[in-house]
Amino acid sequence: MRTTIIAVSVSLAFLSGCQSVDTTQAGVVGVDRDQRMMVSSEEVDAGAKKAYAQMMAEAQKKGVLDKDAAMLKRVQDITKRLIPHTAVFRPDAVKWEWEVHVISVDEVNAWCMPGGKMAMYTGLIQKLNATDDEIAAVMGHEIGHALREHARERMSRQMGTQLGVGILGALLGVGDLGQSIAGQVANVTLNLPNSRLHETESDRIGVELAARAGFDPRAAVGLWEKMGKASGGGQPPKWLSTHPSHEDRIADLKVYSEKVMPLYTAAKGSAAAGK
Numbered sequence: 001m002r003t004t005i006i007a008v009s010v011s012l013a014f015l016s017g018c019q020s021v022d023t024t025q026a027g028v029v030g031v032d033r034d035q036r037m038m039v040s041s042e043e044v045d046a047g048a049k050k051a052y053a054q055m056m057a058e059a060q061k062k063g064v065l066d067k068d069a070a071m072l073k074r075v076q077d078i079t080k081r082l083i084p085h086t087a088v089f090r091p092d093a094v095k096w097e098w099e100v101h102v103i104s105v106d107e108v109n110a111w112c113m114p115g116g117k118m119a120m121y122t123g124l125i126q127k128l129n130a131t132d133d134e135i136a137a138v139m140g141h142e143i144g145h146a147l148r149e150h151a152r153e154r155m156s157r158q159m160g161t162q163l164g165v166g167i168l169g170a171l172l173g174v175g176d177l178g179q180s181i182a183g184q185v186a187n188v189t190l191n192l193p194n195s196r197l198h199e200t201e202s203d204r205i206g207v208e209l210a211a212r213a214g215f216d217p218r219a220a221v222g223l224w225e226k227m228g229k230a231s232g233g234g235q236p237p238k239w240l241s242t243h244p245s246h247e248d249r250i251a252d253l254k255v256y257s258e259k260v261m262p263l264y265t266a267a268k269g270s271a272a273a274g275k
Ligand SMILES: [Zn+2]
Pocket: 141, 142, 145, 194, 198, 199, 202
């Protein structure tokens, strides 16, 4: 009897500690994969909120937060057009507390923390001379990571293997968040490269979000080509140094941006009809 009780409680603990989920619906691009989670969305989102607030406060203190009002408005307007379309992948996402800020950092980068806390670096817009369609491609991609809860999945994997939770980014003062959930969220979002699988899922979700919002999804292809050129012979940007390979990524984006072209045409059509 005792043995049975122990066995039952152990398996219950296991069940509550680890669950298999599919965070999103497939969309036209057909992203569909079970994910193994060992930490709850609530914990991860709360950690992200804390890390984000701390980082934005630090950016403010350093005088690098939202310095260019016109650039901020541009990024916010583009993001606002994308967000309603997240409902295609998961209906709860439209109710998230979405936030985006522009940080004056001379680095080609942008990110979205769990729960929709985003940052765009001025370096990406300026160095690539990015168009609205290209900014939408970047934001759509980053939103894709958040919708798929890739950070939560990667944290779960780290917990499973007991690895990596001690590494932390010094950027924007996340250091003292330590090994808390907030620190881990900041670390997986900013420092650790995404897997090839996660990048591909986000690329595909990104082009669909862009197309549905009336941004040319083919801009994602041009964006990555620009990034390749921007990196030149020197140190590649963080994004490019990770999988998938540059050529594979562009090839996949070409296929999937064509696949969502009807959504783009329809969005353009309804925008024109509304005018
Ligand atoms: Zn990514």
